[in-house]
Amino acid sequence: MFHRRTLAAVALTALVTACATPDQAPMSVADTLSHDPSLSTLNGLVVKAGLSDMLKAQGPYTVFAPTNEAFKAVPAKTMDDLARHPEHLKALLAYHVVPGKVMARDIQLGKAKTANGADVHLARAGDFVTVEDAMVQTADKNASNGVVHTVDRVLMPPKK
Numbered sequence: 001m002f003h004r005r006t007l008a009a010v011a012l013t014a015l016v017t018a019c020a021t022p023d024q025a026p027m028s029v030a031d032t033l034s035h036d037p038s039l040s041t042l043n044g045l046v047v048k049a050g051l052s053d054m055l056k057a058q059g060p061y062t063v064f065a066p067t068n069e070a071f072k073a074v075p076a077k078t079m080d081d082l083a084r085h086p087e088h089l090k091a092l093l094a095y096h097v098v099p100g101k102v103m104a105r106d107i108q109l110g111k112a113k114t115a116n117g118a119d120v121h122l123a124r125a126g127d128f129v130t131v132e133d134a135m136v137q138t139a140d141k142n143a144s145n146g147v148v149h150t151v152d153r154v155l156m157p158p159k160k
Helices: 002-020 027-036 037-049 052-056 070-071 075-082 086-094
Strands: 061-066 097-099 110-113 119-125 126-130 134-143 146-151
Touching: 027 037, 027 061, 027 134, 027 146, 037 052, 037 061, 037 070, 037 086, 052 061, 061 134, 075 086, 086 097, 097 110, 097 146
Parallel strands: 061 146
Antiparallel strands: 061 097, 110 119, 119 126, 126 134, 134 146
Protein backbone atom coordinates (compact mmCIF):
# COMPACT_ATOMS: atom_id res chain seq x y z
CA MET A 1 0.00 0.00 0.00
CA PHE A 2 2.83 2.39 0.91
CA HIS A 3 4.50 1.73 -2.47
CA ARG A 4 1.32 2.62 -4.36
CA ARG A 5 0.94 5.90 -2.50
CA THR A 6 4.60 6.77 -3.05
CA LEU A 7 4.34 5.96 -6.75
CA ALA A 8 1.14 7.97 -7.05
CA ALA A 9 2.75 10.95 -5.30
CA VAL A 10 5.81 10.78 -7.57
CA ALA A 11 3.61 10.53 -10.66
CA LEU A 12 1.46 13.45 -9.51
CA THR A 13 4.56 15.57 -8.82
CA ALA A 14 5.95 14.79 -12.28
CA LEU A 15 2.63 15.68 -13.89
CA VAL A 16 2.38 18.99 -12.03
CA THR A 17 5.99 19.84 -12.90
CA ALA A 18 5.42 19.04 -16.57
CA CYS A 19 2.28 21.16 -16.70
CA ALA A 20 4.01 24.06 -14.97
CA THR A 21 6.97 24.07 -17.36
CA PRO A 22 6.39 26.72 -20.02
CA ASP A 23 6.36 25.62 -23.66
CA GLN A 24 9.62 26.17 -25.45
CA ALA A 25 9.62 28.91 -28.03
CA PRO A 26 9.74 27.62 -31.61
CA MET A 27 13.20 27.16 -33.06
CA SER A 28 14.53 29.06 -36.06
CA VAL A 29 14.29 27.51 -39.52
CA ALA A 30 18.00 26.58 -39.29
CA ASP A 31 17.49 24.91 -35.91
CA THR A 32 14.36 23.13 -37.18
CA LEU A 33 16.46 21.62 -39.99
CA SER A 34 19.27 20.63 -37.61
CA HIS A 35 16.91 18.88 -35.18
CA ASP A 36 15.17 16.71 -37.81
CA PRO A 37 17.13 13.48 -38.49
CA SER A 38 15.42 13.08 -41.89
CA LEU A 39 16.97 16.42 -42.95
CA SER A 40 20.55 15.77 -41.82
CA THR A 41 21.96 15.85 -45.37
CA LEU A 42 20.27 19.18 -46.08
CA ASN A 43 21.42 20.57 -42.74
CA GLY A 44 25.02 19.60 -43.43
CA LEU A 45 24.89 21.27 -46.84
CA VAL A 46 23.29 24.42 -45.38
CA VAL A 47 26.14 24.66 -42.87
CA LYS A 48 28.75 24.01 -45.58
CA ALA A 49 27.23 26.69 -47.84
CA GLY A 50 27.20 29.24 -45.01
CA LEU A 51 23.42 29.68 -45.05
CA SER A 52 22.79 28.88 -41.38
CA ASP A 53 23.02 32.51 -40.30
CA MET A 54 20.50 33.57 -42.95
CA LEU A 55 18.08 30.85 -41.82
CA LYS A 56 18.48 31.98 -38.19
CA ALA A 57 17.81 35.63 -39.08
CA GLN A 58 14.48 37.37 -38.66
CA GLY A 59 12.98 36.18 -41.95
CA PRO A 60 10.36 34.98 -42.42
CA TYR A 61 11.42 32.15 -44.71
CA THR A 62 9.65 29.19 -46.26
CA VAL A 63 12.00 26.27 -46.86
CA PHE A 64 11.09 23.38 -49.13
CA ALA A 65 13.45 20.91 -47.45
CA PRO A 66 14.55 17.81 -49.37
CA THR A 67 14.81 14.73 -47.18
CA ASN A 68 17.86 12.49 -46.95
CA GLU A 69 16.09 10.10 -49.33
CA ALA A 70 15.66 12.91 -51.85
CA PHE A 71 19.40 13.60 -51.80
CA LYS A 72 20.15 9.90 -52.36
CA ALA A 73 18.38 10.20 -55.74
CA VAL A 74 20.70 13.02 -56.91
CA PRO A 75 23.38 11.68 -59.26
CA ALA A 76 26.83 11.35 -57.70
CA LYS A 77 28.29 13.56 -60.44
CA THR A 78 25.95 16.39 -59.42
CA MET A 79 26.80 15.99 -55.73
CA ASP A 80 30.52 16.03 -56.60
CA ASP A 81 30.02 19.24 -58.59
CA LEU A 82 28.24 20.83 -55.62
CA ALA A 83 31.11 19.80 -53.33
CA ARG A 84 33.70 21.36 -55.69
CA HIS A 85 31.77 24.56 -56.41
CA PRO A 86 30.38 26.25 -53.28
CA GLU A 87 28.60 28.88 -55.42
CA HIS A 88 26.60 26.11 -57.14
CA LEU A 89 25.70 24.60 -53.77
CA LYS A 90 24.58 27.96 -52.41
CA ALA A 91 22.47 28.63 -55.53
CA LEU A 92 20.86 25.18 -55.28
CA LEU A 93 20.01 25.59 -51.60
CA ALA A 94 18.73 29.16 -52.05
CA TYR A 95 16.38 27.77 -54.73
CA HIS A 96 14.63 25.86 -51.92
CA VAL A 97 13.98 29.05 -49.90
CA VAL A 98 11.10 31.44 -50.53
CA PRO A 99 11.18 34.73 -48.61
CA GLY A 100 8.00 35.03 -46.54
CA LYS A 101 5.98 32.49 -44.60
CA VAL A 102 3.84 30.36 -46.90
CA MET A 103 1.67 27.80 -45.15
CA ALA A 104 0.45 24.83 -47.19
CA ARG A 105 -3.19 25.98 -47.04
CA ASP A 106 -2.17 29.32 -48.60
CA ILE A 107 -0.40 27.86 -51.63
CA GLN A 108 -2.13 28.53 -54.91
CA LEU A 109 -1.23 27.63 -58.47
CA GLY A 110 1.48 30.02 -59.55
CA LYS A 111 5.07 31.11 -59.16
CA ALA A 112 7.07 32.23 -56.15
CA LYS A 113 10.41 34.04 -56.21
CA THR A 114 13.16 32.12 -54.40
CA ALA A 115 16.11 33.45 -52.44
CA ASN A 116 18.37 32.82 -55.46
CA GLY A 117 16.17 35.01 -57.68
CA ALA A 118 14.59 32.26 -59.79
CA ASP A 119 10.91 31.32 -59.72
CA VAL A 120 9.50 28.01 -58.51
CA HIS A 121 6.10 26.72 -59.55
CA LEU A 122 3.75 25.96 -56.66
CA ALA A 123 0.45 24.08 -56.75
CA ARG A 124 -2.09 22.70 -54.30
CA ALA A 125 -4.93 20.26 -54.85
CA GLY A 126 -6.74 19.53 -51.61
CA ASP A 127 -4.09 18.33 -49.18
CA PHE A 128 -1.51 17.71 -51.91
CA VAL A 129 1.11 20.41 -52.38
CA THR A 130 3.84 20.46 -55.01
CA VAL A 131 6.81 22.68 -55.68
CA GLU A 132 8.16 22.13 -59.19
CA ASP A 133 8.06 18.32 -59.53
CA ALA A 134 8.51 17.64 -55.80
CA MET A 135 5.69 16.57 -53.51
CA VAL A 136 5.44 18.04 -50.03
CA GLN A 137 5.60 15.13 -47.59
CA THR A 138 5.29 16.99 -44.28
CA ALA A 139 3.83 20.47 -44.38
CA ASP A 140 3.85 23.39 -41.98
CA LYS A 141 6.70 22.69 -39.54
CA ASN A 142 6.50 26.03 -37.77
CA ALA A 143 9.67 27.89 -36.87
CA SER A 144 10.20 31.18 -35.07
CA ASN A 145 11.18 32.82 -38.35
CA GLY A 146 9.17 30.89 -40.92
CA VAL A 147 8.03 27.43 -41.91
CA VAL A 148 9.58 24.22 -43.25
CA HIS A 149 7.90 21.81 -45.67
CA THR A 150 9.75 18.54 -46.34
CA VAL A 151 9.79 17.46 -49.99
CA ASP A 152 10.61 14.21 -51.76
CA ARG A 153 12.97 15.65 -54.40
CA VAL A 154 15.88 18.03 -54.64
CA LEU A 155 14.87 21.03 -56.75
CA MET A 156 17.32 21.93 -59.49
CA PRO A 157 17.48 25.63 -60.31
CA PRO A 158 17.29 26.66 -63.95
CA LYS A 159 20.60 27.15 -65.74
CA LYS A 160 21.64 30.80 -66.01
